[in-house]
Amino acid sequence: MFEPIEYADANDDVRAVFDAIKSTRDIPDVNNFWKYLANDPATLKRTWESLAQVMAPGALDPLVKEMIYIAISMSNNCEYCIKSHSASARKQGMSDDMLKELMAVVGMANETNALVNAYRVEVDAALR
Amino acid sequence: MFEPIEYADANDDVRAVFDAIKSTRDIPDVNNFWKYLANDPATLKRTWESLAQVMAPGALDPLVKEMIYIAISMSNNCEYCIKSHSASARKQGMSDDMLKELMAVVGMANETNALVNAYRVEVDAALR
Amino acid sequence: MFEPIEYADANDDVRAVFDAIKSTRDIPDVNNFWKYLANDPATLKRTWESLAQVMAPGALDPLVKEMIYIAISMSNNCEYCIKSHSASARKQGMSDDMLKELMAVVGMANETNALVNAYRVEVDAALR
Amino acid sequence: MFEPIEYADANDDVRAVFDAIKSTRDIPDVNNFWKYLANDPATLKRTWESLAQVMAPGALDPLVKEMIYIAISMSNNCEYCIKSHSASARKQGMSDDMLKELMAVVGMANETNALVNAYRVEVDAALR
Amino acid sequence: MFEPIEYADANDDVRAVFDAIKSTRDIPDVNNFWKYLANDPATLKRTWESLAQVMAPGALDPLVKEMIYIAISMSNNCEYCIKSHSASARKQGMSDDMLKELMAVVGMANETNALVNAYRVEVDAALR
Amino acid sequence: MFEPIEYADANDDVRAVFDAIKSTRDIPDVNNFWKYLANDPATLKRTWESLAQVMAPGALDPLVKEMIYIAISMSNNCEYCIKSHSASARKQGMSDDMLKELMAVVGMANETNALVNAYRVEVDAALR
Numbered sequence: 001m002f003e004p005i006e007y008a009d010a011n012d013d014v015r016a017v018f019d020a021i022k023s024t025r026d027i028p029d030v031n032n033f034w035k036y037l038a039n040d041p042a043t044l045k046r047t048w049e050s051l052a053q054v055m056a057p058g059a060l061d062p063l064v065k066e067m068i069y070i071a072i073s074m075s076n077n078c079e080y081c082i083k084s085h086s087a088s089a090r091k092q093g094m095s096d097d098m099l100k101e102l103m104a105v106v107g108m109a110n111e112t113n114a115l116v117n118a119y120r121v122e123v124d125a126a127l128r
Numbered sequence: 129m130f131e132p133i134e135y136a137d138a139n140d141d142v143r144a145v146f147d148a149i150k151s152t153r154d155i156p157d158v159n160n161f162w163k164y165l166a167n168d169p170a171t172l173k174r175t176w177e178s179l180a181q182v183m184a185p186g187a188l189d190p191l192v193k194e195m196i197y198i199a200i201s202m203s204n205n206c207e208y209c210i211k212s213h214s215a216s217a218r219k220q221g222m223s224d225d226m227l228k229e230l231m232a233v234v235g236m237a238n239e240t241n242a243l244v245n246a247y248r249v250e251v252d253a254a255l256r
Numbered sequence: 257m258f259e260p261i262e263y264a265d266a267n268d269d270v271r272a273v274f275d276a277i278k279s280t281r282d283i284p285d286v287n288n289f290w291k292y293l294a295n296d297p298a299t300l301k302r303t304w305e306s307l308a309q310v311m312a313p314g315a316l317d318p319l320v321k322e323m324i325y326i327a328i329s330m331s332n333n334c335e336y337c338i339k340s341h342s343a344s345a346r347k348q349g350m351s352d353d354m355l356k357e358l359m360a361v362v363g364m365a366n367e368t369n370a371l372v373n374a375y376r377v378e379v380d381a382a383l384r
Numbered sequence: 385m386f387e388p389i390e391y392a393d394a395n396d397d398v399r400a401v402f403d404a405i406k407s408t409r410d411i412p413d414v415n416n417f418w419k420y421l422a423n424d425p426a427t428l429k430r431t432w433e434s435l436a437q438v439m440a441p442g443a444l445d446p447l448v449k450e451m452i453y454i455a456i457s458m459s460n461n462c463e464y465c466i467k468s469h470s471a472s473a474r475k476q477g478m479s480d481d482m483l484k485e486l487m488a489v490v491g492m493a494n495e496t497n498a499l500v501n502a503y504r505v506e507v508d509a510a511l512r
Numbered sequence: 513m514f515e516p517i518e519y520a521d522a523n524d525d526v527r528a529v530f531d532a533i534k535s536t537r538d539i540p541d542v543n544n545f546w547k548y549l550a551n552d553p554a555t556l557k558r559t560w561e562s563l564a565q566v567m568a569p570g571a572l573d574p575l576v577k578e579m580i581y582i583a584i585s586m587s588n589n590c591e592y593c594i595k596s597h598s599a600s601a602r603k604q605g606m607s608d609d610m611l612k613e614l615m616a617v618v619g620m621a622n623e624t625n626a627l628v629n630a631y632r633v634e635v636d637a638a639l640r
Numbered sequence: 641m642f643e644p645i646e647y648a649d650a651n652d653d654v655r656a657v658f659d660a661i662k663s664t665r666d667i668p669d670v671n672n673f674w675k676y677l678a679n680d681p682a683t684l685k686r687t688w689e690s691l692a693q694v695m696a697p698g699a700l701d702p703l704v705k706e707m708i709y710i711a712i713s714m715s716n717n718c719e720y721c722i723k724s725h726s727a728s729a730r731k732q733g734m735s736d737d738m739l740k741e742l743m744a745v746v747g748m749a750n751e752t753n754a755l756v757n758a759y760r761v762e763v764d765a766a767l768r
Contacts, residue, residue: 059225111367239495481571623751
């Protein structure tokens with residue numbers, strides 16, 4: 001449907017975002033996600049700026065945010081998202097043991113979410 | 129379909145699990161989730177033991193695990209799960225600002241997961 | 257958005273479907289699902305005929321089909337669907353114990369589906 | 385599990401549906417979707433007839449219907465469905481720019497759906 | 513977890529966004545969605561600006577965008593999202609018949625997405 | 641991210657679970673699912689024991705349980721899960737016709753779940 005757009009073939013708006021991603025992350029080239037979004041420069045720019053805002057350090061550590069991101073992507077079965085954010089989390093210090101525990105929680109949360117739906121569990125008065 | 133089972137009406141197997149939950153969490157009564165599962169004592173016992181294993185401190189902090197749990201539950205729209213695990217995370221120190229940032233990540237992850245699916249983004253060679 | 261349409265207020269096309277549902281199921285009135293679909297008579301007719309075909313006895317017992325239906329509805333968290341098809345399954349002989357085991361499978365399947373996604377398990381050569 | 389069934393190997397019931405699809409769409413052969421469904425001739429026939437009814441021109445333009453179809457398929461991450469309905473929408477005049485905007489809406493809708501779930505937003509009195 | 517924030521209780525950043533929403537949409541007050549997001553002013557501002565960009569007229573008519581939005585929200589079962597965007601689409605001219613056809617497509621797309629997954633339909637060479 | 645662990649490379653805890661799976665199922669080697677989970681021996685053991693408990697004969701026939709499992713996996717689009725549990729169900733007597741009917745139910749359930757969400761069908765008083 002759409003092909004990834006390389007830096008050499010990109011217009012100035014796209015190059016400006018690519019440059020921002022590369023300098024922020026200190027990487028020589030951007031991932032395919034950005035090259036596909038480059039087909040729609042407005043969405044590229046908005047998504048990069050939103051992501052930069054959302055994933056920035058704040059009350060939560062950036063690594064914790066990456067792990068939440070990975071968990072959602074596993075639950076949604078988005079292979080690309082799992083792999084790209086796992087690579088990013090690795091750089092920020094996620095160990096194998098941390099990833100394994102994360103995966104166990106993802107599995108368990110999906111099981112208990114399903115059990116809650118199945119039993120139609122009513123919210124406790126104390127939790128409302 | 130099934131009604132929650134109170135301690136007073138529970139059999140010995142169920143009471144043993146309820147007692148374990150109450151003492152582990154230092155609470156006077158268990159949440160509705162457990163009272164519904166009590167209709168199926170084998171599932172009650174297995175779920176409690178699995179959850180205790182998965183959510184225990186390890187390479188990840190228990191609060192990080194709770195937040196991953198909440199994030200999955202928000203993405204799956206399981207109201208009960210969001211509320212019960214948020215209550216638990218609050219006790220372990222989750223602030224309003226932490227929860228807000230978590231929610232922003234959940235929203236963003238669902239958006240970019242959808243964009244990846246929409247553009248059929250291929251996994252970068254470096255991420256394989 | 258749309259209100260349920262009662263038999264007394266329905267046009268002839270809708271009444272014909274309502275009559276078919278009532279006589280097939282030997283019930284005095286149709287469920288709300290059909291009364292809402294009655295806002296769109298073509299969808300009402302098509303859905304009823306499709307459902308009658310799909311749920312009819314064949315290689316699978318109708319009760320097994322109902323239980324598969326309930327399982328999907330629990331996994332999708334469709335409260336109405338769970339309740340209406342559970343009522344139907346009960347009439348066909350589903351016991352409490354059968355329902356509890358069904359729910360345990362739904363929970364477990366969602367957990368292992370998530371684990372497979374998380375670990376990116378490759379399909380075994382023998383399973384291809 | 386099942387292999388696609390080619391016209392030459394199909395029985396008369398299947399051929400009748402294949403012929404209807406080919407003449408309606410003015411194409412020399414049907415897509416794989418139909419060849420797989422041909423393993424179950426009743427489902428093949430029902431699905432084709434339902435689809436023809438649902439996607440026909442009415443209050444909505446067929447292209448708008450195709451785009452809604454694509455959007456659902458992107459949100460559900462059904463690659464086959466995205467590709468086959470995009471091909472169909474292209475024939476009906478969907479431009480690259482239309483597709484990009486559609487994808488931006490799919491991404492945004494999934495984000496705000498998740499935010500609504502996360503914040504447990506109550507329905508406004510005026511919207512009930 | 514969080515309560516909606518009314519204009520009278522909002523800080524200047526939040527009021528600026530509320531004012532922008534009210535003047536853009538020519539409404540006396542913003543919906544609950546925005547009042548909940550007001551707990552996180554950065555997310556409020558980013559979401560409003562993103563939504564304004566994504567939903568603006570372009571290659572697709574704003575009403576078509578609203579209908580795609582509604583379709584995703586129905587498929588995800590987000591009640592609030594369905595109701596708020598249906599209200600908005602109504603204002604832009606969506607008739608009952610248009611909404612009914614939209615819903616029929618949503619149902620059908622979810623069925624065929626599931627059938628494609630079930631049969632593991634391979635992408636046709638011509639669609640790649 | 642993680643590679644499958646073969647028996648020859650496994651530690652004693654993992655081998656004990658692999659041996660249990662092989663003897664219970666009377667197979668010469670375990671599937672990839674277990675080899676990936678072997679990276680996390682506690683999750684491997686817990687998942688095997690849970691699955692053995694949940695899938696055991698009880699009020700429901702093991703084949704019915706396998707079919708419910710497959711149905712959930714189709715609805716969630718977990719290819720590995722569909723294929724591995726279909727292989728297992730085949731061994732227990734699932735015929736082609738049973739599988740086709742199962743798939744038709746999965747499709748139909750997803751359609752009607754979506755229609756219920758779309759129409760916001762209220763639960764009938766008699767079903768509450």
